[in-house]
Amino acid sequence: MLSKKAQYAFRALSTLVRRDLARRNEQNAPESSAFDAPTSISNMVQIHPMSTKFLETILLDLKRGGILGSKKGKGGGYYLLKHPDDTPLAQVIRILDGPIAPLPCVSLHFYERCHDCNEAVCGLNRLMAEVRDANLAVLEQRTLSDLAVHPEGAAASA
Amino acid sequence: MLSKKAQYAFRALSTLVRRDLARRNEQNAPESSAFDAPTSISNMVQIHPMSTKFLETILLDLKRGGILGSKKGKGGGYYLLKHPDDTPLAQVIRILDGPIAPLPCVSLHFYERCHDCNEAVCGLNRLMAEVRDANLAVLEQRTLSDLAVHPEGAAASA
DNA sequence: TCTTTTTCCCATCGGATAGGTAGGAATTAA
C-alpha cells in the first residue's frame, strides 16, 4: 500500500502538472520547464486540502529527489524540473516509500542480499521478481502526465 | 514489501508443498489431500530455521484463512487442505498482509471509499487499478506449486 | 491413567515507523 506521503505527493504533483501543461500550451513552448511559475504550498493546499506542514516535508523530499525545483521568498514555490512525460510514477514512489519490489532481494534500487536463501534456486525470489516486473511495467511506463488525464473529459479535479 | 510473516509463511508452505507433492507421487493418488501426514511446527523450523513461536501464529492464521488443516496431539501438525495448484499466492498474502492493491479505493477484497476524491475521474485511482491488475495477473496465476519448482533442477532448498 | 507431544489461545512487550506538529532561520519581492 502507498503511504499517505506518496498519496499526497501525487495530489500535489497533479496540480503542478496541470499548471505546467497549461502554461506550455498557451505559451507554445514545448521544450524545457520554465522557472517562472512556481506554485506555493498554500496554493496547493487550497486545491487539495491537507496538512500544510506535512505537505512541506513531502515537497522537500521531491525536491531532494530531483523531481521539483523551488524558489524561496515572496512569490516563491515549487515547479517541475522536467516535462511531466519524463517523470515516471516509479520515481515518485521510490522517493517517498522506498522499494517497489515485494522483497529486498529482488529490488533493483534498494537491493539487499537474502541471507538465509540461495537466490539462484529460491522459488519465492523468482516469483517475486515476476511481481516486481509486472509492477514496473506500469510504473516506469506511466508518468506524471497520466495523473492529469481524465478518461471521459470530465471536469472535476481529483 | 511483504512482511516477515508472509515470507515465513511461504517458507513453511514450501516445505508442506514438497511433502504433499512427494506423497501424491509415491501413492499415485492425484485427488484430494490426505489427512494422515501432518507436519509439526518443530519439523518445519528444522528445515527453515525461524522463531518457533512466531511461526505458530502464522500457521494459525493460515489455518483460519482456509489454507491449512491441523491435527492436535502427538504426531499432529499442519497439512494442506487443497492441492498446491489450487491455492494462489494472492490468497496467502491477503491472509497475512491484507490488501494487495496499492490503495484502499482500488482494492477488491479490502475496498474502502476514498473520501476526498471522485473515483470516476481520479487519475491516481485509475493508474493504481492498473498496478493492482498487473500484480494480480501474477499472484492469482501463480500457486503454491510454483514455490517448490526450481528452474534448473537444482537440488538445494530455499 | 499418566506422560508426552502437539495445537491452540491470550496477553504482553520493545522497537520501529507513520503521520503529523512546532518553532524558527534564511531568502526574496514589493
Added chain:
DNA sequence: TTAATTCCTACCTATCCGATGGGAAAAAGA
C-alpha cells in the same frame, strides 16, 4: 522594513511489526 515564502531541526503520539511467555486443550502411546 515587511510580508511571504522555503528550509531545517527537533519532537510527538499512536499504531504496528516482530517476537515471546504461559499456559489450556487435545490426542497418542505406555
